[in-house]
Amino acid sequence: MAQPSKEIHSFSKGSPTPVLIVGAGPAGFMAGATLSLYGIPLRIIDKRPSPIQRGHASGLQPRTAEIFHSLGLPHELARYSNKMTETSFWFRENGELKRSKHSPEKDIFNPTNYPHVNIMHQGHTERIFVEDLSSRGVEVERPVEFVGFETSEHEEFPLNVRLKNLVSAMVEEVPVKHVLGCDGGRSTVRKSLKIESSVHQTSDSWAVAEVFAATNFLDARRRKYEGKGSELTNDKTVIGILTDRAKSLLHPFKIEIKEVESVRMYHIAQRIADCFCDVDDRVFILGDACHAHSPKAGRGMNVRMNDAYDLTWKLALTLRGRAKPSLLQTYQTERQYTTR
Ligand SMILES: Cc1cc2nc3c(=O)[nH]c(=O)nc-3n(C[C@H](O)[C@H](O)[C@H](O)COP(=O)(O)OP(=O)(O)OC[C@H]3O[C@@H](n4cnc5c(N)ncnc54)[C@H](O)[C@@H]3O)c2cc1C
Numbered sequence: 001m002a003q004p005s006k007e008i009h010s011f012s013k014g015s016p017t018p019v020l021i022v023g024a025g026p027a028g029f030m031a032g033a034t035l036s037l038y039g040i041p042l043r044i045i046d047k048r049p050s051p052i053q054r055g056h057a058s059g060l061q062p063r064t065a066e067i068f069h070s071l072g073l074p075h076e077l078a079r080y081s082n083k084m085t086e087t088s089f090w091f092r093e094n095g096e097l098k099r100s101k102h103s104p105e106k107d108i109f110n111p112t113n114y115p116h117v118n119i120m121h122q123g124h125t126e127r128i129f130v131e132d133l134s135s136r137g138v139e140v141e142r143p144v145e146f147v148g149f150e151t152s153e154h155e156e157f158p159l160n161v162r163l164k165n166l167v168s169a170m171v172e173e174v175p176v177k178h179v180l181g182c183d184g185g186r187s188t189v190r191k192s193l194k195i196e197s198s199v200h201q202t203s204d205s206w207a208v209a210e211v212f213a214a215t216n217f218l219d220a221r222r223r224k225y226e227g228k229g230s231e232l233t234n235d236k237t238v239i240g241i242l243t244d245r246a247k248s249l250l251h252p253f254k255i256e257i258k259e260v261e262s263v264r265m266y267h268i269a270q271r272i273a274d275c276f277c278d279v280d281d282r283v284f285i286l287g288d289a290c291h292a293h294s295p296k297a298g299r300g301m302n303v304r305m306n307d308a309y310d311l312t313w314k315l316a317l318t319l320r321g322r323a324k325p326s327l328l329q330t331y332q333t334e335r336q337y338t339t340r
Contacts, residue, residue: 016157016175017043018319021182022146022189024051026122026301027287028182029129030308033071036136038316043174044133045144047166051130054261056122056210057301059084062105064302065114067309068128076128081120088219090249097251099219122301143167148192149179149283159282178315179283182308185271187289193278195285201269207238210261213246217253238263276332281325284311290335307335 019035021028024046032044060068060081068077086102105117130140143166150160157175164171181189190197213220239260246255273290277283287304311331317323 016177017041018177019043019180019315020045020146020161020174020176020178021180023181023183023287023289024048024126024140024142025182025184025287025304026057026125027289027304027308028180029126029133030067030305031180031182031286031312032133032138033073033129034309034312035316036133036138037071038313038320040316040319042138043141044138045141045146045163047143047145049143049166051126051140052123054121054123056262057125058119058121059302060118060120060125061302062112062114062116063110064305065118066112067305069113071132073128073132076131077118077120080124080128081118083116084119085116090219092249097253125301146179146181146183146188147171148188158280177282177319180308180311181283181285181289182287182304183289185288185292187285189283190273190285190289193275193283193285195273195275197271197273199269199271201267204268205265206268207242207263207265209239209242209263211239211257212259212261213255213257215250215253215255217250217255238265272336276335277328281328284328284331286311291338303338306338310335 018040019042021031021035021042021044024032024044028044028046032042035042060077065074065077068074084105086104088102089100091098091100105115133139145164145166147162147164149162152158152160152175154175157177159176159179161174161176161179162171163174179189181187181193183189239257243255243257269292271292273285276285276290286307288300290307291303293299293303311328314323314327314331318325318327
């Protein structure tokens with residue numbers, strides 16, 4: 001496991017904060033980057049001791065690349081990512097492996113200046129945000145946990161949030177104007193608001209493994225291997241099954257798994273929160289905290305960052321008095337729709 005980052009040292013006490021972002025994943029980082037670009041003072045906390053180093057979500061879609069551009073980060077994207085311009089489809093006929101077509105990663109219905117998917121693991125994506133936030137004086141405070149909040153009579157900062165420093169076990173009370181719950185699928189912010197979710201679950205077991213593999217397969221950078229099966233019981237079995245599956249799919253090409261970064265098993269499910277904010281438009285949930293998709297087609301991270309961008313430009317304008325607070329209500333209308 002990675003060592004705790006030095007970011008813990010930026011933990012500061014008690015002063016009122018316009019926006020508190022809970023969770024430094026794709027949604028939290030995007031929220032922080034957008035708000036700080038608008039000059040909105042904020043704090044961002046995460047209970048993990050250090051950022052993700054590598055792995056997890058890897059495909060940044062064209063619309064997300066456009067957002068990076070609007071935040072002034074296109075060069076960083078180009079520096080770390082590999083551009084995937086097309087996907088190859090393969091099939092087996094009479095025992096022979098054949099490539100049926102190349103399909104461009106271009107959305108003909110939504111023209112874009114970025115007709116490709118940027119392939120870059122989540123460690124790099126988060127590093128870009130850490131550097132960007134740091135350039136504007138914002139550091140992620142780690143390991144700090146959001147515990148809960150109460151409302152107060154204070155006109156300007158009506159939420160009293162409790163944060164626990166997981167090293168010192170000290171609990172800090174912070175008056176804030178807004179809380180953005182970007183704290184993932186098991187969101188404590190969502191639970192504090194007592195928001196229920198509708199879940200559509202299948203009985204299929206799926207597995208995703210992130211591996212370093214040596215292969216002579218022609219389209220190694222243009223394909224994803226997916227494994228499926230009810231016999232998925234533990235990491236070792238999963239890797240065995242996925243390796244056998246990849247070998248038989250690719251034969252006569254070869255593939256050898258050199259290192260396993262992570263293995264994840266899950267049931268395919270779609271979950272959507274009944275509501276994305278409290279009645280006063282003070283506390284919002286974003287990203288996996290408010291909706292989850294099947295990981296197929298790599299929508300997770302992109303949709304999460306798009307949630308954050310959608311909410312935070314609106315929040316920035318309302319905090320600066322340039323838009324009516326009712327603008328914030330369009331966040332739920334627009335983002336709930338993306339899960340359907
Ligand atoms: C192996 C794997 C592969 C994936 N591949 C893809 C892909 O190819 N493409 C894609 O788009 N998506 C992919 N995803 C999905 C994607 O990673 C998630 O959808 C995305 O990370 C969700 O972002 P988020 O910011 O909403 O939540 P998270 O990334 O879950 O971040 C939540 C953060 O909140 C913190 N937190 C939680 N509770 C608290 C608390 N009480 N106090 C303080 N901090 C808290 C957590 O420590 C965490 O850092 C993949 C996921 C995995 C695991």
